[in-house]
Amino acid sequence: MANANQPTFPSKPNVKLSNPTAQKLHLKLDYDQLTNCMRCGFCLPACPTFRETGLEQESPRGRIALMKAVVDGIMEPDQPFQDQMSHCLGCRACEPACPADVKYGQLIEQARDAIEEHAEHSIPVNGLRKVLLKEMFPHQGRMKWLGRSLAFYQKSGLRKVAKGTGMMRLFPKHLREMEQILPSATGKGVVERMGTVYPAKGEAIARVALFRGCIMDVLFADTNVNTVKLLSEAGFEVVIPDEQVCCGALHAHSGELDSAKALARTNLSVFKEAGVDYIVSNAGGCGALLVEYDHLLHEDNEYHSLAKWFAPRVMDISKLLIDHGRLPAFADSSASTEDPITITYQDSCHLRNVMKSASAPRQLMRQVANVQFVEMKEADRCCGSAGIYNVTQPKMAGEILEHKMEHANRTDARYLLSSNPGCLLQMKLGVAKHGDSSRMEVMHIVDFLYERLLETK
Ligand code: SF4
Ligand code: SF4
CATH class of the missing domain: 3.40.50 (Rossmann fold)
Structure with missing residues (x-):
């Protein structure tokens, strides 16, 4: 018998939706989370897009209301709806501010995943998504090739030629600005420089695995090397499994949840095999998906228990050093x-x-x-x-x-x-x-x- 004191949540309405994106949103969005939002607005001051625009639809509360309206069959997931889902930074500053513990991050990922199945991108955007998300990030070898090519471009004088001939003007202004501040790229990542095992200085406190990241290892490879040395100084033996792949964060945030799950499964097997006490990340964006692999794969009968083993062992380097390290001066x-x-x-x-x-x-x-x-x-x-x-x-x-x-x-x-x-x-x-x-x-x-x-x- 139902307990009269327990809150009851309305169940997902059984509405007939003709729009295919609306059907996907109805299927994928967690209705409990949508109805969990009590419209209090505590999240509004924490939200950067609301702060910039002052518009309700640019706030977490507004976006949740839009998602619910589509699932309830009240509105179509038209272009303005899809734009709002894209405008969200996914920064999740709304979550700690929420007294009802609404899992906004999960909702926005579900919404983007549903939208992406029927999305019609322009040819350049489609091409860029395909190249980056499918052909580059998941393949460590291709990322190394990208690093080598970028390094050649930066060092060989090609960069000067591109600038001098005005070729760069073919790219939008924000990409030209971004190109100017890119650090020196490399095809030689942390494993190529240090091998796959690095000893602890003194008696080892624990054996940890470095999550090297795909962009980190191409644009910030020195930081990866310094991470390993710092961990060693603080008393950790470090292993760097070479078979690890991209964490899948960019895929999950871009509506490619199936690709993110496939990458997660590979990483779970690789890090379990490494036999480590902790998995260390030096990139907040990667670490945040790694700690949520258990949720990402919650419907995966084969990998969910492995994900539950893995997720609590993931730590950012700062926290690992403070909580468990022998801190040097x-x-x-x-x-x-x-x-x-x-x-x-x-x-x-x-x-x-x-x-x-x-x-x-x-x-x-x-x-x-x-x-x-x-x-x-x-x-x-x-x-x-x-x-x-x-x-x-x-x-x-x-x-x-x-x-x-x-x-x-x-x-x-x-x-x-x-x-x-x-x-x-x-x-x-x-x-x-x-x-x-x-x-x-x-x-x-x-x-x-x-x-x-x-x-x-
Ligand atoms: S995740 Fe989106 S809705 Fe939440 S605070 Fe960040 S920008 Fe706002
Ligand atoms: S703080 Fe939480 S419950 Fe309140 S409006 Fe925002 S998401 Fe909804």
């Missing part, structure tokens, strides 16, 4: 206690809102001698990077970045640190466009710490 030798250098930090949304690791990076930064950590106003607000959002939604991403840089510049920091490749690129772009590159350097927190390790190097 850090100091900035160019500064002094009387005249410290100033640093600030931009949160990775997924590290903060999904992996719940906001305090560990700050604790680490505060341990560096001769360094003064200054909290940036609204450091917890998305920078506009959000995977490939700054490529697909350049206008909104640009507005968010401009406001972000107003706060960053006010800190007067010498270094702006972050923990995710997308945030690092976006903040580099921000400093180039709205700051002073000669006074503020953008760095991964791992690189900053590794360069300030005392004694042992």
Whole structure:
């Protein structure tokens, strides 16, 4: 018999929908989550797109109401509806603000997955999605080839030719700006440089596996190398399984859930085989999907138990160092206690809102001698990077970045640190466009710490 004190949720209405996208949305959206939203609006101030526009439809509450209206058969999933689903950054700042614990991140992924099945993209967008999501990111060998090609372009003089001949003007302005701030690419990733096992310094506290990431290992390979060395200094034996693949985050956020699941299954088998205590991520965007593999595969009878083993073992490097590491001493030798250098930090949304690791990076930064950590106003607000959002939604991403840089510049920091490749690129772009590159350097927190390790190097 039903307990009278237990809340009851309305079940999904049995409506007849003729639109194929509406049918998919009806099938895929979790109705309990949709009805769980009590329209309180507590999430509105946390939402960057609502803050920028002041429009209800650009808020989490508005987007949930739109999704529910389609599932209830009240409205069609027309272009304005689909645009709203695309405008969401997926930063998930609305989740910690929600008293009803609405799983907004799951809803937006379900909505995008449903929309994508019948989406009609322009030819260039279709081509770009196919090349990136299907032909490049899932294949480590092709990513290495991309890294080598990009490195050749950057070093051989081709870049100068492309600029000099005006060829770059064929690309949209935001892509040209992004090209300018790309770090040096490489086809030589962390495994090629360090092998697949790296010993702990001193007695090993634990054996950990590095999740190297696909973009990280091409554009931030030095950071991956520094991550391994820092883990070793802190007492961890590090293994880097070479068969690991892309985490699938970009796929999940772009409506390609089946591809994300396929990548997750490969990673689960590879990391289980590695026999490790923890899986370490140095990229908030990747780590956030890795910790949710158990949800991603909750309907997969074969892999769900493996995913439940895996997910709680995933940790961001800052949290692993703080919670379990033998922390070495850090100091900035160019500064002094009387005249410290100033640093600030931009949160990775997924590290903060999904992996719940906001305090560990700050604790680490505060341990560096001769360094003064200054909290940036609204450091917890998305920078506009959000995977490939700054490529697909350049206008909104640009507005968010401009406001972000107003706060960053006010800190007067010498270094702006972050923990995710997308945030690092976006903040580099921000400093180039709205700051002073000669006074503020953008760095991964791992690189900053590794360069300030005392004694042992
Ligand atoms: S994920 Fe971010 S942008 Fe999207 S609704 Fe939530 S707070 Fe707003
Ligand atoms: S805070 Fe949660 S319950 Fe309130 S409107 Fe936002 S999503 Fe709905």
